Amino acid sequence: MHPDHATPAGGAWPRPSENYVPHAHGPDEPPHTHPDPGVDPHQALAAGPRALRVGIGGPVGSGKTALVAALCRALGEELRLAVVTNDIYTTEDADFLLRNGVLPAERIRAVETGCCPHTAIRDDISANLDAVEDLEATLGPLDLVLVESGGDNLTATFSKGLIDRQIFVVDVAGGDKVPRKGGPGVTAADLLVINKTDLAPLVGADLAVMDRDAKERRGELPTVFLSLVEDRAATPVAEWIRILVGVRGPAG
Amino acid sequence: MSLATLLVLADGRLPAGGHAHSGGLEAQVSAGRVRDLDDVAAFLRGKLATSGLVAAAFAAAACRRPGRWAELDGGLDARTPSPALRKASRAQGRALLRAGRAMWALPPIGREPHQPTALGVLAHAAGLGPEEAAVAAAHGTTTGAASAAVRLLALDPYAVHALLARLAPACDRIAGEAARHADDAVNDLPAAGAPLLDIGAEHHATWEVRLFAS
Amino acid sequence: MRAVARIVAEADGRGGTRLAVLRGESPLLPRRTGGSSGAGVTVHLVGGAAGPLRGDDLRVEVTVGAGAHLTVRSVAAQLALPGRAGLPPSRLVVHAEVAGELRWLPEPLIAAAGCDHHARTHVEVAEGGTLLWREDLVCGRHAEPTGTVSLSTTIRYAGATLYRHELAVAPDTGSPAVLGRYRALGTLVAAPALPATVLPATFRTTSSAAIMPLAGQGFLATAVGEDIREVRAALDPMCGAAEGAPGGAPQARDGFLAVGDGSHRVHAPAKPFAEREIAT
Numbered sequence: 142m143h144p145d146h147a148t149p150a151g152g153a154w155p156r157p158s159e160n161y162v163p164h165a166h167g168p169d170e171p172p173h174t175h176p177d178p179g180v181d182p183h184q185a186l187a188a189g190p191r192a193l194r195v196g197i198g199g200p201v202g203s204g205k206t207a208l209v210a211a212l213c214r215a216l217g218e219e220l221r222l223a224v225v226t227n228d229i230y231t232t233e234d235a236d237f238l239l240r241n242g243v244l245p246a247e248r249i250r251a252v253e254t255g256c257c258p259h260t261a262i263r264d265d266i267s268a269n270l271d272a273v274e275d276l277e278a279t280l281g282p283l284d285l286v287l288v289e290s291g292g293d294n295l296t297a298t299f300s301k302g303l304i305d306r307q308i309f310v311v312d313v314a315g316g317d318k319v320p321r322k323g324g325p326g327v328t329a330a331d332l333l334v335i336n337k338t339d340l341a342p343l344v345g346a347d348l349a350v351m352d353r354d355a356k357e358r359r360g361e362l363p364t365v366f367l368s369l370v371e372d373r374a375a376t377p378v379a380e381w382i383r384i385l386v387g388v389r390g391p392a393g
Numbered sequence: 394m395s396l397a398t399l400l401v402l403a404d405g406r407l408p409a410g411g412h413a414h415s416g417g418l419e420a421q422v423s424a425g426r427v428r429d430l431d432d433v434a435a436f437l438r439g440k441l442a443t444s445g446l447v448a449a450a451f452a453a454a455a456c457r458r459p460g461r462w463a464e465l466d467g468g469l470d471a472r473t474p475s476p477a478l479r480k481a482s483r484a485q486g487r488a489l490l491r492a493g494r495a496m497w498a499l500p501p502i503g504r505e506p507h508q509p510t511a512l513g514v515l516a517h518a519a520g521l522g523p524e525e526a527a528v529a530a531a532h533g534t535t536t537g538a539a540s541a542a543v544r545l546l547a548l549d550p551y552a553v554h555a556l557l558a559r560l561a562p563a564c565d566r567i568a569g570e571a572a573r574h575a576d577d578a579v580n581d582l583p584a585a586g587a588p589l590l591d592i593g594a595e596h597h598a599t600w601e602v603r604l605f606a607s
Numbered sequence: 608m609r610a611v612a613r614i615v616a617e618a619d620g621r622g623g624t625r626l627a628v629l630r631g632e633s634p635l636l637p638r639r640t641g642g643s644s645g646a647g648v649t650v651h652l653v654g655g656a657a658g659p660l661r662g663d664d665l666r667v668e669v670t671v672g673a674g675a676h677l678t679v680r681s682v683a684a685q686l687a688l689p690g691r692a693g694l695p696p697s698r699l700v701v702h703a704e705v706a707g708e709l710r711w712l713p714e715p716l717i718a719a720a721g722c723d724h725h726a727r728t729h730v731e732v733a734e735g736g737t738l739l740w741r742e743d744l745v746c747g748r749h750a751e752p753t754g755t756v757s758l759s760t761t762i763r764y765a766g767a768t769l770y771r772h773e774l775a776v777a778p779d780t781g782s783p784a785v786l787g788r789y790r791a792l793g794t795l796v797a798a799p800a801l802p803a804t805v806l807p808a809t810f811r812t813t814s815s816a817a818i819m820p821l822a823g824q825g826f827l828a829t830a831v832g833e834d835i836r837e838v839r840a841a842l843d844p845m846c847g848a849a850e851g852a853p854g855g856a857p858q859a860r861d862g863f864l865a866v867g868d869g870s871h872r873v874h875a876p877a878k879p880f881a882e883r884e885i886a887t
């Protein structure tokens with residue numbers, strides 16, 4: 142959970158170096174060196190205000206790529222935007238975005254994950270950080286980078302070292318039990334999107350039950366219901382991101 | 394020298410990008426040349442004796458004299474004819490530097506050096522010596538491909554680890570040989586090539602659907 | 608047996624190439640072949656005997672001056688044989704200095720069972736020079752295990768090492784990372800670029816052949832095969848078919864030339880290794 146979680150309007154975002162705790166050396170410690178305590182190990186990224194990075198995770202087929210496409214449509218004109226995809230085995234998600242022309246090719250990077258999308262977004266985020274760094278190097282300052290995870294399970298969440306905020310996308314077709322089941326994605330994501338509400342009658346999913354369970358699991362954290370076939374601009378999600386970017390101010 | 398520090402550097406969980414690479418195994422699995430545990434064993438032995446030896450020697454040399462990193466990087470370029478393998482090596486070198494910078498104060502080194510060069514420089518910064526850098530490199534060439542083998546061929550993970558244990562003496566031997574070259578001129582460092590790794594990497598890079606980055 | 612061959616090609620000042628030095632001793636005998644087609648000359652190495660054998664120490668020195676064009680071929684495969692036990696491994700050192708154009712397109716090296724052969728190649732190409740360097744290896748004759756071979760190749764261009772490669776082949780060391788079950792390997796290094804006429808638009812990278820742009824100015828094409836025919840099919844089109852495939856000289860078809868004293872040789876084949884015999 143973000144330290145500033147309760148106050149998303151906080152403006153300045155804490156950097157790892159601010160959490161640096163000076164420490165004493167024990168007698169049995171071998172001689173060693175420390176990184177400069179004032180230097181963030183991710184210095185290349187954190188120098189000056191940088192793009193807001195939003196992770197988009199969730200189970201396979203819940204609509205993550207469709208949401209990214211919708212956000213590109215909604216925000217592409219007003220924000221300097223780029224996307225990193227993490228596919229299980231292909232560049233399928235990146236190709237989908239390209240085919241649909243929501244973003245020019247140079248604004249999309251596909252990261253290969255070696256069968257393990259959750260590793261690439263949580264345990265070893267290096268390839269994603271490199272992709273973001275490369276996008277910023279080639280495109281100049283950005284306002285927003287969307288990082289889509291490959292479809293994974295309910296426990297797959299993004300590392301805070303990679304993203305600033307995360308959205309977890311589930312769909313009603315998976316059954317109205319999903320919010321009740323919880324898991325880190327559902328309980329801790331900064332925004333929970335329950336997608337494909339248009340299908341609810343077809344699969345007999347009760348949206349009221351999902352709403353109630355989500356509130357129970359998530360407390361104050363927001364949840365939105367969405368049908369990307371009906372709302373092709375993902376209006377509530379785009380609005381949520383607009384506010385975050387606005388609070389943050391323009392990137393250098 | 395701290396043994397625990399060596400374990401930190403050689404740990405497969407070090408967030409240095411390795412999980413996305415199969416060390417050339419995916420291409421050979423797909424070509425039907427690696428199907429079972431015995432094939433994986435032969436693959437790993439061959440890889441260890443070729444690119445493993447080269448990686449270990451360059452890691453040892455970079456550890457001995459980190460200031461030589463650019464020259465060593467050029468030597469690895471000349472030993473890595475496959476652009477796909479150069480790219481994979483540099484991507485992993487860059488990822489390793491990112492992890493290394495968080496752990497130790499690194500001397501100057503380029504933005505995207507080859508993985509063995511980066512490993513040697515990290516080992517130096519961590520207070521380790523060329524032997525340790527070499528053994529971490531040799532070990533790394535086997536473990537990455539071995540864990541990919543578990544995923545690609547659904548092999549019994551215990552059997553694969555038993556294989557890694559059997560390979561440990563070979564790793565030590567290769568690392569020892571590599572470390573003896575730590576002071577050699579770059580042209581005299583080992584250059585054992587592996588034609589199927591080169592060809593496989595190039596072929597792999599043309600696929601539309603693949604599980605691993607290399 | 609020790610032998611040195613020396614070839615020096617220079618521009619003749621009239622747009623052609625002349626051979627300032629063409630010298631050798633058995634079993635390394637360079638012979639000028641064919642007329643001077645265009646600006647270049649072709650030299651064939653005619654093996655004076657089967658070999659190399661254990662104990663042999665052979666050296667080829669090639670110099671191609673600026674503006675000169677030289678093609679070097681061999682009339683028959685080099686067949687590395689065991690020779691007398693207890694002798695050191697056979698050695699072949701090739702050293703080339705190239706300011707003009709060198710096309711080194713010999714027949715394959717065949718590592719007969721029981722051989723122990725070391726080949727070392729060092730090529731210095733000056734800036735502006737052009738190189739096409741082919742090396743083919745066949746691991747064992749027909750239906751026999753391979754002998755032991757170690758190859759070490761250094762190719763430098765404009766003062767920087769472009770390609771540095773070693774390959775060790777020994778019985779029972781087949782690894783699917785190195786050669787797997789393949790018995791034939793071919794490599795072709797081109798510097799600074801593949802000849803424009805040569806890069807076949809049709810070439811497709813497969814799981815057994817690839818063309819690789821090197822980090823420096825040059826290319827490597829590598830092919831593996833069950834037999835040398837598969838390697839030739841992949842690489843020959845890149846070696847200038849216009850001038851005839853490797854081994855295309857008439858002599859190559861008629862057996863080893865009886866040159867020098869090959870009498871102490873064992874297993875000297877009556878005819879060169881036909882591709883059929885090498886196959887599978």
Ligand SMILES: Nc1nc2c(ncn2[C@@H]2O[C@H](COP(=O)(O)OP(=O)(O)OP(=O)(O)O)[C@@H](O)[C@H]2O)c(=O)[nH]1
Nearest residue numbers: 200201202203204205206207291292337368369370
């Ligand atoms: N009916 C309906 N279908 C949707 C909706 N959103 C997405 N889809 C469809 O659901 C399928 C999967 O959507 P994607 O956006 O590819 O899902 P994803 O989460 O990116 O999938 P992975 O990346 O494979 O995990 C596609 O066929 C979409 O068209 C929705 O709101 N309603």
Ligand SMILES: [Mg+2]
Nearest residue numbers: 205206234292
């Ligand atoms: Mg997707």
